[in-house]
Amino acid sequence: MKQQMEQLIDRMVEQGVFFQDAVAAFETTYIRRALEAERGNRFQAAKVLGIHRNTIVRKMGVKKALATEPRRHRAARLSEPVPCSL
Numbered sequence: 001m002k003q004q005m006e007q008l009i010d011r012m013v014e015q016g017v018f019f020q021d022a023v024a025a026f027e028t029t030y031i032r033r034a035l036e037a038e039r040g041n042r043f044q045a046a047k048v049l050g051i052h053r054n055t056i057v058r059k060m061g062v063k064k065a066l067a068t069e070p071r072r073h074r075a076a077r078l079s080e081p082v083p084c085s086l
Contacts, residue, residue: 027059 012022031049035056038044046053 031056031059 031045034045034049035042038048042053042056046056049056
């Protein structure tokens with residue numbers, strides 16, 4: 001794995017990839033893979049990564065890769081009709 005990492009770094013340096021861009025891409029991919037492995041469970045993914053779950057949310061930021069559907073206000077949920085089976 002070390003050799004693969006070194007080859008990747010060599011290519012990134014040759015292509016002029018900025019350090020901050022490389023770090024951001026690595027963090028995003030690493031966190032996303034941990035979330036996939038833990039089926040979206042932020043607490044478990046954070047535990048595997050050795051970071052706080054809020055760090056996952058902060059690092060993923062505006063991308064909203066974690067959200068499956070937007071949250072709705074409680075009042076909006078209460079105003080929806082409740083299905084009734086007789």
